[in-house]
Amino acid sequence: MKESTSVIKKLEQAKQWVQEAGQFLRENLAEPLEITEKTRYDDLVTNYDKAVQKRIISKILQAYPKDFILAEEDEKKVEFSEQISQLWVLDPIDGTTNFIVQKDDFAIMLAYFENGVGKFGIILDVMNEKLYWSNDHAAFCNEKQLHENVAPLHQSLLAVNAYMYRTNTGGLLDLSHHTLGVRSCGSAGISYTKLLDGKIIGYFSHLQVWDYAAGMIISEKLGFVTKALDGENPHFNGREMVYTVPKRLLGLIQEKMQGSEN
Template sequence: METKLRFAQQIVLKAGRWLREHMNQQVEITEKADFKDLVTNFDQSIQDQLSQDILQAYPLDAILGEESQEHISISKGCVWVLDPIDGTTNFIAQQTDFCILLAYFEQGVGQFALLYNVMADQLIWGGGEFPVFLNDWPLLGYQKGELKRSLLGLNAGLFASNAFGLARLANHCLGTRSYGSAGISFAYVLEGRLVAHASYLYPWDYAVAAILGPKLGYELLSLENGKPRFEGREYVLFLPSLLKDEITGYLDEWNYQ
Protein backbone atom coordinates (compact mmCIF):
# COMPACT_ATOMS: atom_id res chain seq x y z
CA MET A 1 0.00 0.00 0.00
CA GLU A 2 2.89 2.36 0.68
CA THR A 3 4.02 2.03 -2.94
CA LYS A 4 0.57 3.05 -4.11
CA LEU A 5 0.50 6.02 -1.74
CA ARG A 6 3.89 7.24 -2.96
CA PHE A 7 2.68 6.90 -6.53
CA ALA A 8 -0.42 8.96 -5.68
CA GLN A 9 1.73 11.69 -4.15
CA GLN A 10 3.85 11.90 -7.27
CA ILE A 11 0.96 12.22 -9.71
CA VAL A 12 -0.94 14.77 -7.60
CA LEU A 13 2.12 16.97 -7.17
CA LYS A 14 2.84 16.66 -10.90
CA ALA A 15 -0.73 17.73 -11.72
CA GLY A 16 -0.43 20.69 -9.37
CA ARG A 17 2.80 21.83 -11.00
CA TRP A 18 1.16 21.60 -14.40
CA LEU A 19 -1.72 23.78 -13.19
CA ARG A 20 0.59 26.46 -11.81
CA GLU A 21 2.67 26.49 -15.00
CA HIS A 22 -0.40 26.89 -17.23
CA MET A 23 -2.44 29.34 -15.13
CA ASN A 24 -1.97 32.16 -17.65
CA GLN A 25 -3.40 30.20 -20.57
CA GLN A 26 -6.96 30.75 -21.74
CA VAL A 27 -9.61 29.22 -19.51
CA GLU A 28 -12.56 27.73 -21.38
CA ILE A 29 -15.63 27.74 -19.14
CA THR A 30 -18.73 25.58 -19.57
CA GLU A 31 -21.91 25.79 -17.50
CA LYS A 32 -23.28 22.50 -16.20
CA ALA A 33 -26.52 22.67 -14.15
CA ASP A 34 -26.54 26.51 -13.98
CA PHE A 35 -24.28 29.53 -14.31
CA LYS A 36 -22.72 28.86 -10.89
CA ASP A 37 -22.00 25.19 -11.63
CA LEU A 38 -18.95 25.48 -13.84
CA VAL A 39 -16.30 23.27 -15.40
CA THR A 40 -13.20 24.39 -17.27
CA ASN A 41 -10.81 22.83 -19.74
CA PHE A 42 -8.35 22.69 -16.84
CA ASP A 43 -10.69 20.48 -14.77
CA GLN A 44 -10.91 18.05 -17.67
CA SER A 45 -7.17 18.17 -18.39
CA ILE A 46 -6.24 17.38 -14.78
CA GLN A 47 -8.77 14.57 -14.57
CA ASP A 48 -7.47 13.12 -17.84
CA GLN A 49 -3.85 13.37 -16.68
CA LEU A 50 -4.50 11.70 -13.32
CA SER A 51 -6.77 9.04 -14.81
CA GLN A 52 -4.21 8.13 -17.46
CA ASP A 53 -1.42 7.92 -14.87
CA ILE A 54 -3.52 5.71 -12.59
CA LEU A 55 -4.77 3.34 -15.26
CA GLN A 56 -1.35 3.02 -16.84
CA ALA A 57 0.11 1.94 -13.50
CA TYR A 58 -2.96 0.03 -12.23
CA PRO A 59 -5.07 -1.02 -15.24
CA LEU A 60 -7.51 -3.10 -13.16
CA ASP A 61 -8.46 -0.19 -10.89
CA ALA A 62 -11.48 2.07 -11.45
CA ILE A 63 -11.95 5.83 -11.21
CA LEU A 64 -14.87 7.84 -9.84
CA GLY A 65 -14.24 11.43 -10.90
CA GLU A 66 -16.30 14.59 -10.91
CA GLU A 67 -15.96 14.89 -14.67
CA SER A 68 -16.50 11.16 -15.34
CA GLN A 69 -19.47 10.10 -17.42
CA GLU A 70 -20.03 6.97 -15.33
CA HIS A 71 -20.46 7.30 -11.59
CA ILE A 72 -19.40 3.96 -10.15
CA SER A 73 -19.73 2.57 -6.63
CA ILE A 74 -16.75 2.54 -4.26
CA SER A 75 -17.97 -0.68 -2.63
CA LYS A 76 -16.38 -3.15 -5.06
CA GLY A 77 -12.79 -3.45 -6.19
CA CYS A 78 -10.07 -0.79 -6.13
CA VAL A 79 -11.52 2.67 -6.73
CA TRP A 80 -9.84 6.07 -6.92
CA VAL A 81 -12.15 9.00 -6.13
CA LEU A 82 -11.01 12.19 -7.81
CA ASP A 83 -11.90 15.87 -7.89
CA PRO A 84 -9.46 17.50 -10.35
CA ILE A 85 -10.13 21.08 -9.22
CA ASP A 86 -12.14 21.47 -6.05
CA GLY A 87 -13.09 25.13 -5.96
CA THR A 88 -13.48 25.72 -9.70
CA THR A 89 -15.17 29.09 -9.10
CA ASN A 90 -12.18 30.23 -7.02
CA PHE A 91 -9.86 28.98 -9.76
CA ILE A 92 -11.73 31.06 -12.36
CA ALA A 93 -12.30 34.23 -10.36
CA GLN A 94 -9.31 34.39 -8.01
CA GLN A 95 -6.72 31.84 -9.17
CA THR A 96 -6.24 30.71 -5.56
CA ASP A 97 -8.01 28.67 -2.85
CA PHE A 98 -8.56 25.54 -4.94
CA CYS A 99 -7.19 22.05 -4.55
CA ILE A 100 -6.83 18.59 -6.05
CA LEU A 101 -8.56 15.79 -4.11
CA LEU A 102 -7.71 12.12 -4.49
CA ALA A 103 -8.89 9.23 -2.29
CA TYR A 104 -8.30 5.51 -2.67
CA PHE A 105 -10.69 2.72 -1.60
CA GLU A 106 -10.54 -1.07 -1.63
CA GLN A 107 -13.87 -2.87 -1.25
CA GLY A 108 -15.39 0.33 0.13
CA VAL A 109 -12.70 0.86 2.79
CA GLY A 110 -10.63 4.03 2.55
CA GLN A 111 -6.91 3.27 2.35
CA PHE A 112 -5.42 6.77 1.98
CA ALA A 113 -6.24 10.24 0.72
CA LEU A 114 -4.49 13.33 -0.60
CA LEU A 115 -5.64 16.94 -0.38
CA TYR A 116 -3.41 19.34 -2.31
CA ASN A 117 -3.75 23.10 -1.93
CA VAL A 118 -2.22 23.89 -5.31
CA MET A 119 -1.22 27.54 -4.97
CA ALA A 120 0.05 27.15 -1.40
CA ASP A 121 1.93 23.96 -2.40
CA GLN A 122 0.58 22.21 0.70
CA LEU A 123 -0.19 18.50 0.52
CA ILE A 124 -2.13 16.78 3.30
CA TRP A 125 -1.78 13.03 2.90
CA GLY A 126 -2.23 9.75 4.77
CA GLY A 127 -5.15 8.06 6.47
CA GLY A 128 -6.02 4.39 6.71
CA GLU A 129 -2.90 2.67 8.06
CA PHE A 130 -0.82 5.83 7.59
CA PRO A 131 -0.39 8.86 9.86
CA VAL A 132 -1.52 12.18 8.41
CA PHE A 133 1.10 14.68 7.26
CA LEU A 134 1.11 18.23 5.93
CA ASN A 135 3.97 18.04 3.45
CA ASP A 136 6.73 16.51 5.65
CA TRP A 137 5.23 17.53 9.01
CA PRO A 138 2.91 15.23 11.00
CA LEU A 139 -0.41 16.85 11.89
CA LEU A 140 -1.49 16.75 15.51
CA GLY A 141 -4.79 15.20 16.52
CA TYR A 142 -7.70 17.37 17.56
CA GLN A 143 -6.92 19.66 20.49
CA LYS A 144 -10.18 20.18 22.37
CA GLY A 145 -11.38 23.75 22.63
CA GLU A 146 -14.56 25.71 23.26
CA LEU A 147 -17.13 26.34 20.53
CA LYS A 148 -17.43 29.95 21.61
CA ARG A 149 -13.74 30.38 20.79
CA SER A 150 -13.89 28.48 17.48
CA LEU A 151 -14.78 29.21 13.86
CA LEU A 152 -17.24 27.11 11.84
CA GLY A 153 -16.94 26.48 8.11
CA LEU A 154 -20.37 27.32 6.67
CA ASN A 155 -21.55 29.13 3.54
CA ALA A 156 -24.07 31.96 3.48
CA GLY A 157 -26.84 29.87 1.92
CA LEU A 158 -26.84 27.23 4.64
CA PHE A 159 -26.66 29.90 7.32
CA ALA A 160 -29.52 31.91 5.81
CA SER A 161 -31.78 28.87 5.50
CA ASN A 162 -30.75 27.48 8.90
CA ALA A 163 -30.65 24.05 7.25
CA PHE A 164 -30.62 21.30 9.91
CA GLY A 165 -30.20 24.01 12.55
CA LEU A 166 -26.74 24.96 11.28
CA ALA A 167 -27.35 28.69 11.88
CA ARG A 168 -28.20 27.85 15.50
CA LEU A 169 -24.90 26.00 15.75
CA ALA A 170 -23.07 28.91 14.13
CA ASN A 171 -24.52 31.32 16.68
CA HIS A 172 -22.80 29.32 19.43
CA CYS A 173 -19.43 29.66 17.67
CA LEU A 174 -17.11 32.64 17.43
CA GLY A 175 -18.08 33.11 13.78
CA THR A 176 -18.33 31.44 10.37
CA ARG A 177 -16.03 31.27 7.37
CA SER A 178 -16.72 30.28 3.76
CA TYR A 179 -13.80 29.52 1.42
CA GLY A 180 -15.59 28.27 -1.70
CA SER A 181 -13.80 24.92 -1.63
CA ALA A 182 -14.70 21.90 0.47
CA GLY A 183 -11.11 20.71 0.30
CA ILE A 184 -9.70 23.99 1.60
CA SER A 185 -12.26 23.95 4.42
CA PHE A 186 -11.48 20.33 5.32
CA ALA A 187 -7.78 21.19 5.38
CA TYR A 188 -8.46 24.05 7.80
CA VAL A 189 -10.39 21.70 10.08
CA LEU A 190 -7.52 19.19 10.04
CA GLU A 191 -5.06 22.00 10.76
CA GLY A 192 -7.17 23.30 13.67
CA ARG A 193 -8.19 26.58 12.01
CA LEU A 194 -11.89 25.61 11.91
CA VAL A 195 -13.70 23.49 14.47
CA ALA A 196 -15.97 21.90 11.86
CA HIS A 197 -17.28 22.31 8.32
CA ALA A 198 -20.77 21.71 6.91
CA SER A 199 -21.73 21.69 3.25
CA TYR A 200 -23.78 20.03 0.47
CA LEU A 201 -21.33 17.80 -1.39
CA TYR A 202 -20.71 14.92 -3.76
CA PRO A 203 -18.53 11.90 -2.86
CA TRP A 204 -15.52 13.27 -4.76
CA ASP A 205 -15.74 16.37 -2.53
CA TYR A 206 -15.90 14.62 0.84
CA ALA A 207 -14.07 11.29 0.32
CA VAL A 208 -10.74 12.73 1.47
CA ALA A 209 -12.26 13.96 4.74
CA ALA A 210 -13.80 10.55 5.42
CA ILE A 211 -10.34 8.94 5.20
CA LEU A 212 -8.05 11.60 6.69
CA GLY A 213 -10.29 12.67 9.56
CA PRO A 214 -10.37 9.56 11.79
CA LYS A 215 -6.57 9.51 12.14
CA LEU A 216 -6.75 12.95 13.79
CA GLY A 217 -9.93 12.57 15.83
CA TYR A 218 -12.48 13.82 13.30
CA GLU A 219 -15.40 12.14 11.58
CA LEU A 220 -17.66 12.84 8.63
CA LEU A 221 -21.41 12.68 9.25
CA SER A 222 -24.31 12.84 6.84
CA LEU A 223 -26.99 15.19 8.14
CA GLU A 224 -29.51 13.10 6.20
CA ASN A 225 -28.43 9.51 6.77
CA GLY A 226 -25.97 9.42 9.65
CA LYS A 227 -23.15 7.99 7.56
CA PRO A 228 -22.36 9.28 4.05
CA ARG A 229 -23.74 6.99 1.34
CA PHE A 230 -21.17 7.89 -1.33
CA GLU A 231 -24.09 8.05 -3.76
CA GLY A 232 -25.08 11.44 -5.11
CA ARG A 233 -25.06 14.73 -3.27
CA GLU A 234 -25.80 15.07 0.44
CA TYR A 235 -25.44 17.41 3.40
CA VAL A 236 -22.38 16.50 5.44
CA LEU A 237 -20.71 17.73 8.61
CA PHE A 238 -17.01 17.23 9.36
CA LEU A 239 -16.37 17.59 13.08
CA PRO A 240 -14.22 16.45 16.02
CA SER A 241 -15.48 13.22 17.58
CA LEU A 242 -14.92 14.71 21.05
CA LEU A 243 -17.41 17.50 20.29
CA LYS A 244 -19.93 15.38 18.40
CA ASP A 245 -22.58 15.37 21.13
CA GLU A 246 -22.21 19.08 21.84
CA ILE A 247 -22.26 20.13 18.19
CA THR A 248 -25.08 17.85 17.08
CA GLY A 249 -27.08 18.92 20.12
CA TYR A 250 -27.71 22.23 18.37
CA LEU A 251 -29.00 20.54 15.19
CA ASP A 252 -32.59 19.69 14.31
CA GLU A 253 -33.86 16.16 14.93
CA TRP A 254 -30.39 14.71 15.29
CA ASN A 255 -30.90 11.05 16.11
CA TYR A 256 -28.28 9.32 13.96
CA GLN A 257 -25.56 7.20 15.57
Protein backbone atom coordinates (compact mmCIF):
# COMPACT_ATOMS: atom_id res chain seq x y z
CA MET A 1 0.00 0.00 0.00
CA LYS A 2 1.49 3.30 -1.06
CA GLU A 3 1.35 6.26 1.22
CA SER A 4 -0.34 9.28 -0.26
CA THR A 5 1.77 12.37 -0.89
CA SER A 6 -0.45 14.46 1.37
CA VAL A 7 0.12 12.15 4.37
CA ILE A 8 3.89 12.19 3.79
CA LYS A 9 3.81 15.98 3.73
CA LYS A 10 1.73 16.10 6.92
CA LEU A 11 4.17 13.77 8.65
CA GLU A 12 7.17 15.92 7.76
CA GLN A 13 5.39 19.06 8.96
CA ALA A 14 4.19 17.40 12.14
CA LYS A 15 7.70 16.19 13.02
CA GLN A 16 8.97 19.75 12.66
CA TRP A 17 6.14 21.22 14.80
CA VAL A 18 6.81 18.69 17.56
CA GLN A 19 10.58 19.32 17.43
CA GLU A 20 10.03 23.09 17.67
CA ALA A 21 7.71 22.64 20.65
CA GLY A 22 10.32 20.44 22.33
CA GLN A 23 12.98 23.07 21.84
CA PHE A 24 10.62 25.68 23.30
CA LEU A 25 10.18 23.50 26.43
CA ARG A 26 13.90 22.85 26.84
CA GLU A 27 14.67 26.56 26.52
CA ASN A 28 12.07 27.52 29.12
CA LEU A 29 12.66 24.74 31.62
CA ALA A 30 14.24 27.06 34.17
CA GLU A 31 11.28 29.47 34.15
CA PRO A 32 8.73 29.29 36.99
CA LEU A 33 5.65 27.20 36.26
CA GLU A 34 2.00 28.04 36.77
CA ILE A 35 0.52 24.79 38.01
CA THR A 36 -3.23 24.09 38.15
CA GLU A 37 -5.01 21.05 39.57
CA LYS A 38 -7.46 19.45 37.15
CA THR A 39 -9.53 16.63 38.63
CA ARG A 40 -7.50 16.09 41.83
CA TYR A 41 -4.33 17.20 43.61
CA ASP A 42 -2.12 14.84 41.60
CA ASP A 43 -3.71 15.57 38.19
CA LEU A 44 -1.81 18.66 37.15
CA VAL A 45 -1.58 20.97 34.18
CA THR A 46 0.90 23.81 33.64
CA ASN A 47 1.00 26.92 31.51
CA TYR A 48 3.47 24.98 29.34
CA ASP A 49 1.00 22.19 28.54
CA LYS A 50 -1.34 24.91 27.33
CA ALA A 51 1.35 26.85 25.47
CA VAL A 52 2.60 23.76 23.60
CA GLN A 53 -0.95 22.76 22.72
CA LYS A 54 -1.70 26.25 21.41
CA ARG A 55 1.48 26.33 19.30
CA ILE A 56 0.87 22.95 17.69
CA ILE A 57 -2.86 23.46 17.13
CA SER A 58 -2.23 26.79 15.46
CA LYS A 59 0.31 25.19 13.12
CA ILE A 60 -2.12 22.40 12.18
CA LEU A 61 -5.03 24.76 11.59
CA GLN A 62 -2.90 27.19 9.64
CA ALA A 63 -1.87 24.43 7.25
CA TYR A 64 -5.07 22.35 7.38
CA PRO A 65 -7.99 24.53 8.51
CA LYS A 66 -10.55 21.77 7.88
CA ASP A 67 -8.82 19.08 9.95
CA PHE A 68 -10.16 18.09 13.35
CA ILE A 69 -8.02 18.05 16.50
CA LEU A 70 -8.52 16.08 19.70
CA ALA A 71 -6.18 17.56 22.30
CA GLU A 72 -5.74 16.77 25.99
CA GLU A 73 -6.04 20.29 27.34
CA ASP A 74 -9.09 21.32 25.30
CA GLU A 75 -12.07 22.17 27.46
CA LYS A 76 -14.46 20.89 24.80
CA LYS A 77 -13.08 17.91 22.94
CA VAL A 78 -14.18 16.37 19.67
CA GLU A 79 -14.95 12.68 20.02
CA PHE A 80 -12.74 10.19 18.23
CA SER A 81 -14.72 8.86 15.29
CA GLU A 82 -14.28 6.91 12.09
CA GLN A 83 -16.55 9.51 10.52
CA ILE A 84 -13.80 12.13 10.78
CA SER A 85 -11.74 12.01 7.64
CA GLN A 86 -8.75 13.93 9.07
CA LEU A 87 -8.17 13.80 12.83
CA TRP A 88 -5.09 14.82 14.82
CA VAL A 89 -4.67 13.56 18.39
CA LEU A 90 -2.34 15.64 20.57
CA ASP A 91 -0.84 15.29 24.03
CA PRO A 92 1.16 18.50 24.47
CA ILE A 93 3.03 17.28 27.57
CA ASP A 94 2.66 13.65 28.53
CA GLY A 95 4.01 13.04 32.02
CA THR A 96 3.16 16.48 33.37
CA THR A 97 4.07 15.46 36.93
CA ASN A 98 7.51 14.38 35.72
CA PHE A 99 7.78 17.66 33.81
CA ILE A 100 7.05 19.61 37.00
CA VAL A 101 8.97 17.55 39.55
CA GLN A 102 11.76 15.92 37.55
CA LYS A 103 12.23 18.18 34.53
CA ASP A 104 12.80 14.89 32.75
CA ASP A 105 10.93 11.83 31.44
CA PHE A 106 8.12 13.68 29.65
CA ALA A 107 7.03 13.61 26.02
CA ILE A 108 5.12 15.45 23.32
CA MET A 109 2.84 13.11 21.35
CA LEU A 110 0.97 13.62 18.12
CA ALA A 111 -0.96 11.09 16.07
CA TYR A 112 -2.86 11.40 12.82
CA PHE A 113 -5.90 9.37 11.74
CA GLU A 114 -7.95 9.20 8.57
CA ASN A 115 -11.41 7.71 9.07
CA GLY A 116 -10.27 5.99 12.24
CA VAL A 117 -7.12 4.51 10.69
CA GLY A 118 -3.82 5.60 12.25
CA LYS A 119 -1.58 7.06 9.56
CA PHE A 120 1.41 8.09 11.66
CA GLY A 121 2.48 8.68 15.24
CA ILE A 122 5.14 10.93 16.74
CA ILE A 123 6.63 10.81 20.25
CA LEU A 124 9.33 13.24 21.31
CA ASP A 125 11.38 12.33 24.38
CA VAL A 126 11.97 16.01 25.01
CA MET A 127 15.02 15.96 27.30
CA ASN A 128 16.86 13.26 25.36
CA GLU A 129 15.99 14.90 22.03
CA LYS A 130 14.82 11.59 20.63
CA LEU A 131 12.01 11.71 18.11
CA TYR A 132 10.21 8.41 17.58
CA TRP A 133 7.91 8.29 14.56
CA SER A 134 6.40 6.03 11.95
CA ASN A 135 5.47 6.31 8.34
CA ASP A 136 3.40 3.89 6.31
CA HIS A 137 5.84 1.01 6.53
CA ALA A 138 8.38 1.48 9.33
CA ALA A 139 9.27 3.03 12.70
CA PHE A 140 12.21 5.29 13.42
CA CYS A 141 14.11 6.99 16.24
CA ASN A 142 15.43 10.24 14.78
CA GLU A 143 16.76 9.05 11.41
CA LYS A 144 17.49 5.47 12.48
CA GLN A 145 15.05 2.74 11.51
CA LEU A 146 13.93 0.57 14.41
CA HIS A 147 13.55 -3.18 14.15
CA GLU A 148 11.55 -5.88 15.89
CA ASN A 149 13.43 -7.08 18.93
CA VAL A 150 11.33 -9.38 21.07
CA ALA A 151 12.94 -11.50 23.81
CA PRO A 152 11.13 -14.36 25.55
CA LEU A 153 8.63 -13.20 28.18
CA HIS A 154 10.62 -14.60 31.10
CA GLN A 155 13.68 -12.61 30.02
CA SER A 156 11.79 -9.34 29.70
CA LEU A 157 10.54 -6.38 31.70
CA LEU A 158 7.13 -4.70 31.80
CA ALA A 159 6.25 -1.05 32.22
CA VAL A 160 3.19 -0.68 34.40
CA ASN A 161 0.76 1.69 35.98
CA ALA A 162 1.54 1.34 39.70
CA TYR A 163 -2.11 1.07 40.77
CA MET A 164 -2.99 -1.64 38.22
CA TYR A 165 0.12 -3.56 39.23
CA ARG A 166 -0.43 -3.50 42.97
CA THR A 167 -4.14 -4.36 42.71
CA ASN A 168 -3.52 -7.10 40.10
CA THR A 169 -6.01 -5.41 37.77
CA GLY A 170 -6.52 -7.59 34.73
CA GLY A 171 -4.04 -10.09 36.18
CA LEU A 172 -1.10 -7.74 35.67
CA LEU A 173 0.60 -8.77 38.91
CA ASP A 174 0.15 -12.44 37.96
CA LEU A 175 1.68 -11.73 34.56
CA SER A 176 4.61 -9.87 36.12
CA HIS A 177 5.65 -13.03 37.95
CA HIS A 178 6.45 -14.56 34.56
CA THR A 179 8.87 -11.73 33.71
CA LEU A 180 12.05 -10.24 35.16
CA GLY A 181 10.00 -7.51 36.81
CA VAL A 182 8.25 -4.19 36.39
CA ARG A 183 9.31 -0.61 35.86
CA SER A 184 7.25 2.53 36.28
CA CYS A 185 8.35 5.89 34.93
CA GLY A 186 5.20 8.04 35.09
CA SER A 187 4.83 8.81 31.40
CA ALA A 188 3.03 6.85 28.71
CA GLY A 189 5.13 8.49 26.02
CA ILE A 190 8.42 7.57 27.69
CA SER A 191 7.11 4.05 28.34
CA TYR A 192 6.33 3.70 24.62
CA THR A 193 9.85 4.87 23.72
CA LYS A 194 11.23 2.11 25.96
CA LEU A 195 8.96 -0.39 24.19
CA LEU A 196 10.19 0.79 20.78
CA ASP A 197 13.81 0.56 21.99
CA GLY A 198 13.26 -3.04 23.13
CA LYS A 199 13.84 -2.15 26.81
CA ILE A 200 10.43 -3.39 27.89
CA ILE A 201 8.23 -6.01 26.26
CA GLY A 202 4.84 -4.65 27.28
CA TYR A 203 3.19 -1.54 28.65
CA PHE A 204 0.03 -1.62 30.78
CA SER A 205 -1.76 1.49 31.94
CA HIS A 206 -4.99 3.44 32.39
CA LEU A 207 -4.97 5.87 29.51
CA GLN A 208 -6.79 8.37 27.38
CA VAL A 209 -6.54 8.14 23.60
CA TRP A 210 -3.95 10.95 23.42
CA ASP A 211 -1.76 8.88 25.77
CA TYR A 212 -1.64 5.80 23.54
CA ALA A 213 -2.59 6.86 19.99
CA ALA A 214 0.94 7.70 18.81
CA GLY A 215 2.54 4.76 20.69
CA MET A 216 -0.02 2.34 19.29
CA ILE A 217 0.53 3.46 15.68
CA ILE A 218 4.34 3.48 15.86
CA SER A 219 4.62 0.19 17.75
CA GLU A 220 2.41 -1.60 15.20
CA LYS A 221 5.29 -1.21 12.74
CA LEU A 222 7.42 -3.32 15.10
CA GLY A 223 4.85 -6.08 15.55
CA PHE A 224 3.09 -4.78 18.65
CA VAL A 225 -0.64 -4.72 19.19
CA THR A 226 -2.68 -2.52 21.55
CA LYS A 227 -5.67 -4.01 23.34
CA ALA A 228 -8.18 -3.03 25.99
CA LEU A 229 -8.13 -5.11 29.16
CA ASP A 230 -11.01 -7.26 27.89
CA GLY A 231 -8.94 -8.27 24.85
CA GLU A 232 -10.94 -6.10 22.44
CA ASN A 233 -9.60 -3.10 20.57
CA PRO A 234 -9.52 0.12 22.61
CA HIS A 235 -12.64 2.23 22.04
CA PHE A 236 -10.71 5.53 21.84
CA ASN A 237 -13.21 7.39 23.98
CA GLY A 238 -12.66 8.14 27.67
CA ARG A 239 -10.05 6.74 30.00
CA GLU A 240 -9.46 3.05 29.45
CA MET A 241 -7.13 0.34 30.69
CA VAL A 242 -5.01 -0.71 27.73
CA TYR A 243 -1.86 -2.64 27.01
CA THR A 244 0.60 -2.87 24.17
CA VAL A 245 2.51 -6.15 23.69
CA PRO A 246 4.14 -8.11 20.87
CA LYS A 247 1.42 -9.59 18.69
CA ARG A 248 3.19 -12.93 18.59
CA LEU A 249 3.19 -13.17 22.42
CA LEU A 250 -0.42 -11.98 22.80
CA GLY A 251 -1.84 -15.44 23.44
CA LEU A 252 0.81 -16.31 26.01
CA ILE A 253 0.47 -12.98 27.77
CA GLN A 254 -3.32 -13.20 27.94
CA GLU A 255 -2.97 -16.71 29.37
CA LYS A 256 -0.60 -15.48 32.10
CA MET A 257 -2.93 -12.56 32.86
CA GLN A 258 -5.59 -15.14 33.62
CA GLY A 259 -3.44 -16.32 36.50
CA SER A 260 -2.43 -19.70 35.12
CA GLU A 261 0.37 -21.15 37.19
CA ASN A 262 4.09 -21.28 36.35
